[in-house]
Amino acid sequence: MATAAHEVTPAEASANPPAESIVVRFAGDSGDGMQLTGGQFTLSTALAGNDLATFPDFPAEIRAPQGTLFGVSAFQINFGSTAIETAGDAPDVLVAMNPAALKTNVQALKPGGLIIADEGEFGDRNLTKAKYAANPLTDGSLAKWQLMSFNISQLTLDAVKPFGLGNKEALRCKNMWTLGLALWMFDRDRQPIVDWLTAKFAKAPTLAEANIAALNAGHAYGETAELAGPMKQHHVAVAPAEEGLWRTVTGADAISLGLVAGTQLASIPMFFGGYPITPASAILHSLSRLKEYGVTTFQAEDEIAAIASAIGASYAGQLGVTSSSGPGIALKGEAMGLAIMTELPLVIVNSQRGGPSTGLPTKTEQSDLYQAVYGRNGDAPMPVIAARSAADCFDCAIEAVRIATQYMTPVMLLTDGYIANAAEPWKVPDVADYEPFPVRYCDTVPDGGFQPYARDDKLARPWARPGTPGLLHRIGGIEKAQGTGNIDYSSENHQAMTDVRKAKVDNIVVPDQQVELGDTSGKLAIVGWGSTFGPIHQAVRRARKRGLDVAHIHIRHIWPMPQNMAVLLRGFEHILVPEMNTGQLKTVLRDQFLVDAKPLNKVSGQPFKIAEIEAAIDGYFDAADPT
Amino acid sequence: MNDMTSIKTTPKDWETDQEVRWCPGCGDYAILKAVQRTMPEIGARPENTVFVSGIGCSSRFPYYMETYGFHTIHGRAPAVATGVKLANPDLDVWIITGDGDALSIGGNHTMHLLRRNLNCQVLLFNNEIYGLTKGQYSPTSRVGTRSPSTPLGSVDTPANPCAFALGSGARFVARGIDIHKNLGAMLKAAYQHQGAAFCEIFQNCIVYNDDVFAPFAAKPNAATSQLWVDHGKPLVFAGGTKGLAFDTDALALKVVDIVDGDVSGIMVHDQTNRSLAHMLVDMRFGEFPMALGVIYDDPAPTFDSAVITQNVQASAGKKPDLQKLLSQGQTWQVDKQPRVE
Numbered sequence: 001m002a003t004a005a006h007e008v009t010p011a012e013a014s015a016n017p018p019a020e021s022i023v024v025r026f027a028g029d030s031g032d033g034m035q036l037t038g039g040q041f042t043l044s045t046a047l048a049g050n051d052l053a054t055f056p057d058f059p060a061e062i063r064a065p066q067g068t069l070f071g072v073s074a075f076q077i078n079f080g081s082t083a084i085e086t087a088g089d090a091p092d093v094l095v096a097m098n099p100a101a102l103k104t105n106v107q108a109l110k111p112g113g114l115i116i117a118d119e120g121e122f123g124d125r126n127l128t129k130a131k132y133a134a135n136p137l138t139d140g141s142l143a144k145w146q147l148m149s150f151n152i153s154q155l156t157l158d159a160v161k162p163f164g165l166g167n168k169e170a171l172r173c174k175n176m177w178t179l180g181l182a183l184w185m186f187d188r189d190r191q192p193i194v195d196w197l198t199a200k201f202a203k204a205p206t207l208a209e210a211n212i213a214a215l216n217a218g219h220a221y222g223e224t225a226e227l228a229g230p231m232k233q234h235h236v237a238v239a240p241a242e243e244g245l246w247r248t249v250t251g252a253d254a255i256s257l258g259l260v261a262g263t264q265l266a267s268i269p270m271f272f273g274g275y276p277i278t279p280a281s282a283i284l285h286s287l288s289r290l291k292e293y294g295v296t297t298f299q300a301e302d303e304i305a306a307i308a309s310a311i312g313a314s315y316a317g318q319l320g321v322t323s324s325s326g327p328g329i330a331l332k333g334e335a336m337g338l339a340i341m342t343e344l345p346l347v348i349v350n351s352q353r354g355g356p357s358t359g360l361p362t363k364t365e366q367s368d369l370y371q372a373v374y375g376r377n378g379d380a381p382m383p384v385i386a387a388r389s390a391a392d393c394f395d396c397a398i399e400a401v402r403i404a405t406q407y408m409t410p411v412m413l414l415t416d417g418y419i420a421n422a423a424e425p426w427k428v429p430d431v432a433d434y435e436p437f438p439v440r441y442c443d444t445v446p447d448g449g450f451q452p453y454a455r456d457d458k459l460a461r462p463w464a465r466p467g468t469p470g471l472l473h474r475i476g477g478i479e480k481a482q483g484t485g486n487i488d489y490s491s492e493n494h495q496a497m498t499d500v501r502k503a504k505v506d507n508i509v510v511p512d513q514q515v516e517l518g519d520t521s522g523k524l525a526i527v528g529w530g531s532t533f534g535p536i537h538q539a540v541r542r543a544r545k546r547g548l549d550v551a552h553i554h555i556r557h558i559w560p561m562p563q564n565m566a567v568l569l570r571g572f573e574h575i576l577v578p579e580m581n582t583g584q585l586k587t588v589l590r591d592q593f594l595v596d597a598k599p600l601n602k603v604s605g606q607p608f609k610i611a612e613i614e615a616a617i618d619g620y621f622d623a624a625d626p627t
Numbered sequence: 628m629n630d631m632t633s634i635k636t637t638p639k640d641w642e643t644d645q646e647v648r649w650c651p652g653c654g655d656y657a658i659l660k661a662v663q664r665t666m667p668e669i670g671a672r673p674e675n676t677v678f679v680s681g682i683g684c685s686s687r688f689p690y691y692m693e694t695y696g697f698h699t700i701h702g703r704a705p706a707v708a709t710g711v712k713l714a715n716p717d718l719d720v721w722i723i724t725g726d727g728d729a730l731s732i733g734g735n736h737t738m739h740l741l742r743r744n745l746n747c748q749v750l751l752f753n754n755e756i757y758g759l760t761k762g763q764y765s766p767t768s769r770v771g772t773r774s775p776s777t778p779l780g781s782v783d784t785p786a787n788p789c790a791f792a793l794g795s796g797a798r799f800v801a802r803g804i805d806i807h808k809n810l811g812a813m814l815k816a817a818y819q820h821q822g823a824a825f826c827e828i829f830q831n832c833i834v835y836n837d838d839v840f841a842p843f844a845a846k847p848n849a850a851t852s853q854l855w856v857d858h859g860k861p862l863v864f865a866g867g868t869k870g871l872a873f874d875t876d877a878l879a880l881k882v883v884d885i886v887d888g889d890v891s892g893i894m895v896h897d898q899t900n901r902s903l904a905h906m907l908v909d910m911r912f913g914e915f916p917m918a919l920g921v922i923y924d925d926p927a928p929t930f931d932s933a934v935i936t937q938n939v940q941a942s943a944g945k946k947p948d949l950q951k952l953l954s955q956g957q958t959w960q961v962d963k964q965p966r967v968e
Contacts, residue, residue, distance in 0.1 A: 043957050192957065247958040257953055264949050271714055292942035293952070296713055296934065301739040305706035308699065308736075312679070312710025315697055316718065320710060338700050428958065431950045466695035466711065466718050469674040474643075474689050476698025477682075486645060487690060 020237055021080025023088030024182065027105045028097030030064050030073040033175035038075025040179055040196065042423050044188040045079045046248045049238035052079035053534060055087030055607065056421045060278070060361045067121075067129040072104045079186075081237035085534035087422065089609040093185075095178055097121060097152070099130035106142070114146045116181070118174070120153030148225070152177055159217035163210040173214035180218025186234050190219060242427055249426040251390040251419035252282030255323075255349055258397025259283075260293045261431070263319050265398065266405045267438040269294035271313030272321045273306040278361045279417040280323045280351040303328035307335040307348065314344040315475070317441060317465035319401060323349035325417075326368050327358060333376050339410040340380045340501065342475045343453075343461045346410035347400045351420045352530075354605050363605030364418035366530050367581035372412045373559050373588060379498050381505035383407075384559040386414040388533035391426040393419065396556065398434065405439050407508055408460040414558070416580075418531045418607055439463065445470040452485040459504035506560050513562040517541060518551025521571030524620045527597065529555045529585050532578050532608055539613035548621050555585070566593045574620055576600055578613050634672055638663040641673065643693045649684060654805035654830035658752065659691055661810040668811070669818050676719045679708040681728035684759045685752035685830070688723040702733025705740035705749070709930075712745055716931045719818075720747040726767040727757050730786050734766075742796035743930035744822045748814075751788055751825070752805075754832040755839050762835035774835075789908035792825040793901070793923065799824040800904060800923040804844050805831060809855065813921060821926045843917040854916040856907065858924075861893040864916045870894075871915075880906050882915060899925040 026041070028034045035056055045052050055076040064071025078088030090110045096102035098121040106115065122137055136142055137149045156177040160170045176197070183190055194212055201208035222233070249257075263270040272295060274284035288297040296318070300306040303324055310320030324332065329350045339346045352368045354360025368375075372384045383403050387396040393415055400413045442450070442462035452473040453461050464471040473485060481488035482496055516533075517540050518525075528536045533554050540552040553568065555561070569575060569589065575597040577586040583599035590597050600616045602608055641663040649655045666676070676694040680686035682701035689696025695718075699707045704722050712720045722740075729737045729751050740749070756774070757763040763776040767788065771780040792800050799820040803813045805828055817824035829840045838845070843852040854864040854871070862871040867885060870893035874881045883892060897903060904923035910916070 047957065047959050049959070049961070241961045243961050245954055245958055245960055247954070247956050249956075260952065261949055264947075269714070271710060273710065290952070291938045292945040293947045293949075296938060298709070298713060298934075300706065300709075301735055304703060305709070305736055305739070308703040308706035309710035309713070311699075312697070312707035312712075313714035314710075315707075316677075316711045316714035318714040334700050335703065342697075427961075428953050431953070465715070466677045467675055467715055472673055472693055472695055474692075474696035474698065476689070476696075477700055478698060 020082055021078055021084060021088070022093070022186070022234060022236060023076065023078045023091045024093045024095070025074055025076040025091040025105060025108070026095045026178070026182075027072055027074040027101035028095075028175070029066055029101070030059055030061065030071045031066065032073070032097050033172070034058075034073045034075050034097070037175040037179045037182075038077060039423070040193050041182055041188075042077055042248060043196075044183060044192055045077065045186070046246070046425050047192055048188055048236075049241070050079040050081065050236055051084040051239035051241070051425060052077055053084045053087045053424050054078075054422045055418065057606070058362050067098055067100055067126045069100045069104055069130060072101045074101070074105060079236060081239045083239070085537050086610060087607065089611055095182065097174065097178070099126045099132050099136070102136060103130045103132065106145070109145055111144050112146065114148065115142060117147065117149040118152035119149040120151035122149075150221075150225075155217060155221060156214050159214050160210040163206050163213065165206070165210055169207075170210070173211050176211045176214040177218035180215040180220075181222045182218075183215075184219045184222030184233065186236060190215060241425070245428045246425050247428055248423045249390050249394075250282070250421060250423045251387065251393045251415050252279075252351070252421070253286060254390050254393035254426070255387075255397050255413070255415065256283050256286040256290070258394040259287070259321055259347065259401065260290055260295065261394070261434065262398040262401025263294065265434055265436045265438075266319065266401055267436070268405070269296070269318045270321055271310055271318040272297045272323075273300050273309040273313070274298070274323055275300050275303045275306045275328060277303070277325050277328045279353060279420045280325045280328070280349065282420060283323045283349060283351075303331040304335060307332040307346075310346055311335060311339050311342070311344055314339070314346055315342070315466070317463070319345055319347065319405060321347045321349070323351065325351050325353045325361075326355045326371070329368065329371060330375070336382065336410055337376050337378060337380050338477045340376070340382060341477045341480070343408045343501075344410070345404035345408055345463070347397075347404050348410060348412045350412060350414050352414060352416040354603070360605045362417065364416045364531065364607060365580050365603060365605065366414075366416055366532070367584065367603065368414065369529075369558065369581065369584035369588070372414055379502065381502050382559070383409060383411045383505055383508055383557075384414060385411065385556060386530045386558050387419060388530060388554055388556065390419055390422055390424045392533075392556075394426075394429065399556075402437050403508055406437060406460065407458055407504060408463060409505060414530060416531050441465055441468075442471060443468055451483045453480055453483050455500070459500060459507065508560055510557040510560065510562050512564045513553060513555065513568055515568070516552040516554050518544060519549075520551070520568060522551055523549040523572065524574045524576060524617065525551045525553050525569065525572040526613070526617065527553045527555065527569070527575055527577050527585070527589065528579070529558060532580065535608040535610045535613050536578055538610040539617060542610070542614055543617045548617060550617055550620075558585070558588070561592060569593050569595045569597075574598065576616060576620070578602075578608055578616070580608070634670065636667040636671075636673065638667060641666045641693050643691055645690050647691055648687060650834050652833040653684070654754065654832070655685060655688070655752065657805040658750070658810070658828055658830060659688065662692070662750075662814060665811045665814045665818075669815055671719055671818070675717065676721070677708075677711055678721045678723055679704045679711060680723040681725070681733055682759070683725040683728045683757070684832075685723055685725040686728060702728055702731070703736060704728070705733065705736040705745075708747055709740065709743075709745055712747060712931050713934055716746070716935055720745075722747055722749045724749065724751050726751065726753045726755060726765045726788065730766045730788060730791060734791075737791070738795040741792055741823050741825060744796070744798060744927055746822055746929040746931050748817045748824045749826065751827050752830040753788055753827050754830045754836055755785075756832050756836040758832050758835055787908060788827040789825070789922065790905070792827075793905055793908060797825045797923070798822045798925050798927045799921075800908065801826045801921045802829070802908075802917075802919045803827070804829045804840070804919065806844070807919075809920065816921045816924065820924055822929045843912065852912075852916050854918050856896045856898070856918055856920045856922055858896055858898040858921070860896055861890040862896050863890060863893060869916075880910065880915070898923055901925065
């Protein structure tokens with residue numbers, strides 16, 4: 001799992017490959033409910049005590065034309081009894097609800113893997129749409145895999161017949177039939193799903209019953225079919241986990257919870273200004289339900305208004321927060337400069353997606369690092385934090401709130417589409433373990449008079465809220481005089497203010513960089529950031545198991561970097577930086593530390609596979625003489 | 628406007644120690660004075676007042692008001708002001724903007740501020756030109772305006788700020804002139820209106836667009852071409868010799884002569900009549916006089932009060948418990964167990 005709290009035991013680390021893990025991919029039309037099926041399967045898997053990681057992969061179109069290749073929606077889950085950190089390189093089981101889903105996903109399946117296909121959907125029309133000349137279920141082209149095909153559509157129709165649904169509505173229960181089968185295959189309890197369906201369709205009990213009937217029918221089908229063919233039940237042992245309360249969490253959930261926790265620790269209300277954008281909208285959705293935690297949410301007219309309103313709220317004494325994805329972040333650029341110039345606290349969450357421009361709205365990428373660190377006019381330093389996993393988003397959001405409020409600065413928090421949507425088990429933290437960092441507003445005139453641009457020992461300026469007598473002051477984007485904050489374009493003042501803005505950010509105290517796996521010096525360091533954590537960690541673990549001298553370093557504080565980073569990096573002969581971009585962190589490391597960091601890049605919209613990173617590691621070692 | 632607790636201030640109390648940097652003779656000086664004169668009269672409190680501006684000559688305004696102030700970025704003052712007001716609805720929020728700031732780069736925000744009806748005052752200084760960037764034509768410049776960017780004259784139809792405001796759903800629309808004595812009364816009415824109060828102020832740019840409003844603003848033309856609307860009073864001008872009547876065939880206003888003071892056929896101004904407001908702000912100058920004063924004032928629930936009410940209602944009876952929040956959803960308990968090696 002990718003939770004920071006999890007300590008990997010030598011036994012777990014020696015699992016190569018993890019012996020007790022299975023990768024299942026559900027693929028179907030975007031209207032088939034695959035994300036829902038995957039989500040519920042994830043839940044039952046977590047409840048069964050397995051560790052897991054998921055990868056929802058869906059098209060940008062809400063309901064793409066039925067049966068088309070580009071309309072395929074997939075959900076992959078990797079679960080097992082050992083530490084799971086990625087959604088898995090290649091599926092063991094592929095559930096294909098139509099020919100398009102089979103065509104776009106089957107090549108990823110492990111040789112010998114199991115295909116479960118709904119033959120009811122493999123008619124001429126759908127085969128043509130998927131550009132199949134012949135029916136792959138019958139022409140032998142799937143020979144290297146095991147194939148189980150049966151008419152899921154018809155079986156579902158039969159199962160829900162007593163409920164008198166229309167044909168279209170009845171077929172919508174297909175995903176529950178499939179889920180029922182999957183629950184049987186992996187020996188999962190149906191009750192949580194039954195409860196969920198009952199609650200979901202509370203106002204339409206017939207639909208609830210029909211879906212439950214489909215679920216039960218799929219389950220029963222598994223039992224019956226076990227006797228014939230490759231269908232067999234798998235038992236995956238419970239994964240070792242720390243004692244305590246656990247839940248599943250997505251990155252978007254964890255960001256929202258972390259922001260609430262952060263503002264509670266800072267003892268201030270939160271104002272969230274947002275504008276709908278994939279994949280960041282989920283944060284707006286979840287925060288809008290948390291008003292009792294002092295959260296005001298505002299769906300603004302555009303991305304600029306979203307950040308501008310957040311800045312206004314920060315000026316008035318709340319913590320302004322805004323979130324978006326690459327294109328929206330670009331629109332917010334000028335306003336970030338305003339927050340830097342006026343030295344107001346602000347948290348900007350960027351759920352990165354494939355770019356440039358609209359790019360790949362539903363696919364993941366890490367290509368906004370330059371934008372985060374450098375992407376503003378003028379010398380505009382801003383702290384940047386990157387979360388490595390869904391669960392890590394919680395701590396990163398708290399850290400962003402801490403830095404923003406303690407240093408009076410905007411902070412950018414980077415996640416990506418993969419982290420935002422993927423679910424993983426999360427040990428619910430104990431709130432008491434977090435040290436509060438209450439905000440101290442300037443509420444009275446200090447000795448010697450009030451100066452809006454006076455500096456404390458952290459170089460932060462005072463936070464004086466409108467409404468406070470005696471502290472009247474004006475701020476703005478135009479260059480400010482040191483101390484008074486009055487307009488001042490003089491050359492010596494601009495030099496001094498530019499220097500102090502830089503020094504403030506440079507001197508932010510961040511924890512020393514730890515080595516995740518391996519030694520603090522040696523032959524090769526794999527340096528990553530963000531959601532590449534899982535595949536890097538597994539690849540390094542496997543390489544170390546083979547005796548290779550390789551370490552994993554994963555950077556949370558992208559800007560400013562931890563103080564020990566230079567020494568740490570220089571302790572390695574080679575530095576390899578796997579990134580889902582064309583080499584952005586690599587460039588920053590070269591620039592900041594004059595080290596010969598080498599890139600390993602992937603921008604396919606898909607996360608790294610463990611094997612891809614492992615192969616790159618092997619390139620640094622002579623095969624005949626490891627280490 | 629919110630807090631009616633009045634304290635005694637003088638216009639001097641509202642002045643900062645900053646040197647005013649507008650061109651000598653700029654209409655902005657008159658507006659600044661009018662605002663500084665009005666604040667004591669309405670009983671506003673400096674510490675409770677925030678001026679938010681965008682970018683442009685007018686947007687320097689906050690630096691000269693001894694209040695809280697935020698000189699933001701081009702066009703975005705309404706959005707920043709929305710955050711300020713939602714974070715602290717007790718503040719009096721004034722937005723200072725210009726024709727380019729509010730109607731060109733910030734047109735979107737102006738529209739949404741007005742339709743949401745944030746409780747604030749919007750003072751749009753309309754000089755029909757981009758002053759701070761040295762004289763390019765603006766979205767309110769008349770067709771044919773010669774400027775550095777339109778040496779042969781502008782060709783595009785200008786925006787009508789008050790019509791834009793009404794079209795956006797504004798519940799208060801007023802028009803004034805920088806140097807006119809009535810400006811203070813208009814500011815007072817704007818402050819007293821609960822909701823977004825939109826004020827277009829004709830402001831003379833002495834350097835790049837001097838006397839563009841002279842046809843109605845100059846003293847000699849004032850009497851014949853200014854129509855000051857007054858709620859409940861007939862719509863008359865030219866010393867009571869002319870008035871506006873409603874042409875039922877054309878569904879439009881028309882100018883009629885008033886003989887012997889007989890105003891029986893003259894329309895009476897009703898500031899809550901939205902249709903009348905539309906007709907008044909759309910009158911073509913020349914054929915018609917320039918309608919000035921509080922043209923429309925019909926309050927509706929404000930955005931900030933609705934947001935706060937919803938926040939309060941949603942929180943009622945709920946005790947924030949972070950630990951409980953984190954533990955929501957589908958959870959499971961892992962008991963202490965020997966690790967299976």
